Amino acid sequence: MTRVPNTDVREPVNAATDTCQLRDVLDRVGDKWSVLVMALLADGPRRYSELQRAVDGISQRMLTLTLRSLERDGLITRSVTPTSPPRVDYALTPVGETLAVEVSSLMRWAEQHRAYVANARLWYDASNS
Amino acid sequence: MTRVPNTDVREPVNAATDTCQLRDVLDRVGDKWSVLVMALLADGPRRYSELQRAVDGISQRMLTLTLRSLERDGLITRSVTPTSPPRVDYALTPVGETLAVEVSSLMRWAEQHRAYVANARLWYDASNS
DNA sequence: CGGGATCCAATGAGATACTG
DNA sequence: CAGTATCTCATTGGATCCCG
8 A cells, every 4th residue: 555645736635645544444434343343332331242142143253353453443442350250341432432423423324325225226236137 | 144133132232223224334435445436526526547546556447346336326427428539427426425425524533533543553562562 | 448357366254163 | 251263265356458
């Protein structure tokens, strides 16, 4: 992803600068599981096993990777209670909550335009039979 | 993606219903190229070659696939001017513009919290040296 | 110019088994 | 319970060549 100074006259929406800044967030939001986990945590802290049951369909591997990644980005916290058996709780950080707000905004868009998109697809597929 | 009625007592944020409705949008937004293309088109119609130069880094294959997919979902239009050489313009549909608004909202979030995330990563990586 | 078709490498992600 | 490790397969995506 080497980026070169934009020398185009009609600056193309400064793809060069915006792209790099966006990539991190988009990879986060675009990740199939990250947003689902964040949506769950938006309602309050959850344990590892709670998340695994709630997300339903996620593998242990992916849940762990997703949580690690979110934690690394400072979007969630991981708190261990060293009882036996151990207990681990995950929760959104303040910044994580602000992203969750954006995500829920996207969710509303999805609900409102779901039918439109579904219809557009039927139309398109029919046209290119 | 088989989904089963949720029988859990403490309904887990209805992952079952929300998930399916979300998936389409998230796959769209999460797609590395779709959002970049939409961001460019938010400033007005663009030709195929303009997009390819502007996005910079995208291959012909992916640009074509991205455009087809966006068109299929009714988010952009494709208009051919049968001159020689041919000219093809892409533009956002009204619904596409509403999604572009959401995306630009995400872009603002990215700008505002970019430093935070970068810092969090350095921190995390340092802790787990 | 605006693609379509094909081949191939990299990544993503599920299944399974094992551990403190 | 809350993971880690490995193996494997499916998908993504770049490179290349070709066409109307």
